[in-house]
Amino acid sequence: MRVLFVQPSALMFSEVYLRLEPLGLERVAGAARRAGHEVRLLDLAVYSPKDFFTLVDKWQPQAVAFSLNYFANVPEVIDLAKFTRQRLADCLIFVGGHSVSFVPEEVLEHAQGAIDAVVRGEGEEITPQVLATGRHGGLEQLPGVVTRLGSGPAPLLVQNLDEHLPARDLGGRRHKYFIGHLDPCASVEFTRGCPWDCSFCSAWTFYGRSYRKLSVEASVEDLAAVREPNVFLVDDVAFIKPDHGMAIADAVEKRGIRKEYYLETRADVLLRNPEVFERWARLGLSYMFLGIEALDEEQLKIFRKRTTPNKNFEALDVARRLGIRVAINIIADPAWDEKRFDHLREWALKVPEIVHVTVQTPYPGTEIWHTESRKLTTLDYRLFDVQHAVLPTTLPLKRFYEELVKTQAILNRKHLGWSVMRQAGWIALKLAMKGQTNFLRSLWKFSSVFNAERQYQDHQQPVKYAMRPPRPHPPASHPHDGPGHACGGTVRHDELYVHVPLTNTAAPVTP
Ligand code: B12
Ligand code: SF4
Numbered sequence: 001m002r003v004l005f006v007q008p009s010a011l012m013f014s015e016v017y018l019r020l021e022p023l024g025l026e027r028v029a030g031a032a033r034r035a036g037h038e039v040r041l042l043d044l045a046v047y048s049p050k051d052f053f054t055l056v057d058k059w060q061p062q063a064v065a066f067s068l069n070y071f072a073n074v075p076e077v078i079d080l081a082k083f084t085r086q087r088l089a090d091c092l093i094f095v096g097g098h099s100v101s102f103v104p105e106e107v108l109e110h111a112q113g114a115i116d117a118v119v120r121g122e123g124e125e126i127t128p129q130v131l132a133t134g135r136h137g138g139l140e141q142l143p144g145v146v147t148r149l150g151s152g153p154a155p156l157l158v159q160n161l162d163e164h165l166p167a168r169d170l171g172g173r174r175h176k177y178f179i180g181h182l183d184p185c186a187s188v189e190f191t192r193g194c195p196w197d198c199s200f201c202s203a204w205t206f207y208g209r210s211y212r213k214l215s216v217e218a219s220v221e222d223l224a225a226v227r228e229p230n231v232f233l234v235d236d237v238a239f240i241k242p243d244h245g246m247a248i249a250d251a252v253e254k255r256g257i258r259k260e261y262y263l264e265t266r267a268d269v270l271l272r273n274p275e276v277f278e279r280w281a282r283l284g285l286s287y288m289f290l291g292i293e294a295l296d297e298e299q300l301k302i303f304r305k306r307t308t309p310n311k312n313f314e315a316l317d318v319a320r321r322l323g324i325r326v327a328i329n330i331i332a333d334p335a336w337d338e339k340r341f342d343h344l345r346e347w348a349l350k351v352p353e354i355v356h357v358t359v360q361t362p363y364p365g366t367e368i369w370h371t372e373s374r375k376l377t378t379l380d381y382r383l384f385d386v387q388h389a390v391l392p393t394t395l396p397l398k399r400f401y402e403e404l405v406k407t408q409a410i411l412n413r414k415h416l417g418w419s420v421m422r423q424a425g426w427i428a429l430k431l432a433m434k435g436q437t438n439f440l441r442s443l444w445k446f447s448s449v450f451n452a453e454r455q456y457q458d459h460q461q462p463v464k465y466a467m468r469p470p471r472p473h474p475p476a477s478h479p480h481d482g483p484g485h486a487c488g489g490t491v492r493h494d495e496l497y498v499h500v501p502l503t504n505t506a507a508p509v510t511p
Helices: 012-016 023-034 049-059 071-087 104-111 126-133 216-225 242-254 267-272 274-283 297-302 309-322 338-350 367-371 397-415 418-433 438-443 452-458
Strands: 002-007 038-043 063-067 092-096 117-119 145-147 186-188 191-193 211-213 230-233 260-265 285-293 325-332 354-359
Touching: 002 023, 002 049, 023 038, 023 063, 023 126, 038 049, 049 071, 063 071, 071 092, 071 104, 092 126, 104 117, 104 145, 117 126, 186 216, 216 242, 242 274, 260 274, 267 274, 267 285, 267 309, 274 285, 274 309, 285 309, 309 325, 325 338, 338 354, 338 397, 354 397, 397 452, 418 438
Parallel strands: 002 038, 002 063, 063 092, 092 117, 186 230, 230 260, 260 285, 285 325, 325 354
Antiparallel strands: 117 145, 191 211
């Protein structure tokens, strides 16, 4: 069968800071190819919609599969599916990925028959079965598959992550993937899932709080196959298990693999296992993202981060000592006024770290989607990208964006200050001489992307597809029974999961 896998276009953030390969889709496409299909992969973050239209018309795929990891891409994917259906009436069209796994029925409804099935959960093992079944025979009986006729049993976790290494050769234009000056940059996965349960995050609800590791051999085999000099580790929380991190480090050293790495982890994991980060710093770990999220204890409790401001600040000290450059994120509540933004700016200018600000956004699949008592001000999927306010703002909306963008601009200038700029300029020039211009372009893209007027105007656009609002949940009996004082109700964790925790493969790990 001719099968086309499609990654939708990149969101705001990616125009400035980073653009990364669609690792999940490469793994799923690899599984389809191993099952004997003729496979192509098109990433619309690096190709244009015109390339998609041409491929559909010229290659005439018999199946088209879209990845939908981000809610903000829902309208785009539905429109592309509708286009495909008009051109190829018999084509099997299905969608899978992180976000769509939480809202399969509503996406099928919006698509009005253009999408045959939504595949919930991990796609590697089920996709060959979906392709073998085709559009006319019982898709709705397969695990995790939802069609307009009904849905199959709960999705199954992949038995062995080692068996599905990504098909990196399928995509093309790999020189377009970068993060900051790690240009070009590939992505690699050592572990999957997260045992914590932060109230604003859907990583744990997707994987049923499971945490699994690729074997050391498979991790290193994949890393060794990467041609790029830089690697983004996509693990939700890197090096939770220090032995695993150390064993991979041993193997990397033995094989003489030298790369520059970027990873994401938690402050308490860094404090608990500094030796593994120190080891990786020697192997080339130069950037780290720490999920700090809030500066005060009360807010950390609301997010259920299970850490304290002191621990967070201690972790920043450790990273500085190790010589690892740290980027952190703070979540701005739409209720913030000028004073709160001022406080954040003041703090952020004092610390040497790169500070990013995103907007608190309840998503389907997160706990706060059900418990947030404030009413959503929009149901436009495109605005659910953590850069827009979807909850009522205390400041007039435009003022809120002015404060947000002012903060982002100050922080952007801070980490691209004159001395850094001189250094960055030099790096950019060296990369440009090698034909790598992503980092260079990103240096002056900021103001065209982060723009208060543009963000405000996004709210005035007509809404073609609207999200289904959350179902009301029973109110918490006490204001602190729920995740925090903003709680409007309670929700059982087992109602949130895509992959239901099992005792064998997915035993929840105690953090
Ligand atoms: C790496 C990562 C990124 C990378 C993106 C890499 C890329 N090109 O996809 C970067 C850093 C760019 C990024 C950015 C953002 N991210 Co992000 N990201 C992640 C992270 C940590 C891991 C994703 C990953 O690679 N996993 C490993 C691969 C193997 O898994 P996967 O992609 O999910 O694919 C599997 C399944 O989803 C499924 N699948 C995927 N596609 C398909 C297609 C078909 C047909 C089928 C059948 C199955 C299938 O099968 C795959 C294999 O099992 C996840 C957290 C998580 N655990 O998922 C957050 C996560 C997905 N990101 C999130 C967010 C909010 C964002 C941003 C909006 C944040 C921001 N600060 O602006 C941006 C927007 C990005 C954009 N589109 O432009 C949220 C999503 C929330 C939501 N529901 O929309 C998550 C869940 C994190 C969280 N804390 O909640 N992200
Ligand atoms: S630790 Fe990170 S990945 Fe895990 S639930 Fe919290 S925010 Fe999500």
